[in-house]
Amino acid sequence: MMAQGSTAAQGPASPGKTPRTARGRETLRRLLDAAAAEFGESGFHDASISGITRRAGTALGSFYTYFDSKDAIFMALVRDMSSRVASASRAAIREGSTGLTLEREAFTGFLAFVREHKEVYRIIDEAEFANPASYRTHYEAIAALITARLEAGAAQGLLRPGDAEVRAWALMGMNVFLGLRYGVWDGERPIEDIAAVAGDMLGNGLAVGPR
Incomplete structure (x- = not known):
């Protein structure tokens, strides 16, 4: 489950090259979309600038x-x-949602995004080797956002108090692999069904009977 809010610490262009016009922003968007397709299909090492510009027109x-x-x-x-993942998760959260309901809704937004943008997994995975700092930043920023949500839920009495950071990383790991299995590898099973199973496990655990 990717989190509410943006994880981007800076703009998408190189430093000092931020577009100042609507046309420039449109061109930048086309280049980023083309890069997603190029890196997603060819991988970092085989992708090329000429391939990106050709796709972007x-x-x-x-x-x-x-x-x-x-x-x-x-x-x-x-x-x-x-x-974009964060925005998709945020958009799926209904006004007033809190606690486990909020987490379930954020997950549905994430999984829907993955099904439309399967290349995100290859891009993020390759970042571990092509640019380790951005790879770590990606996950640390998401974990921080989830941690904040869990802490807020505990403060409101909606979630049990506990180590929110460890829980956030565990929750993120679950969501990442659910996205891989039911977003990248197989997109047929209804998203709400998957979210319901994950939500039940979060809410009720795996143990039989009272804790």
């Missing part, structure tokens, strides 16, 4: 207007993907 010069290198657009793409 832009000139090579437009690429360097916003990015310094292939490494730079890959780092930007990891930040962008983190932000």
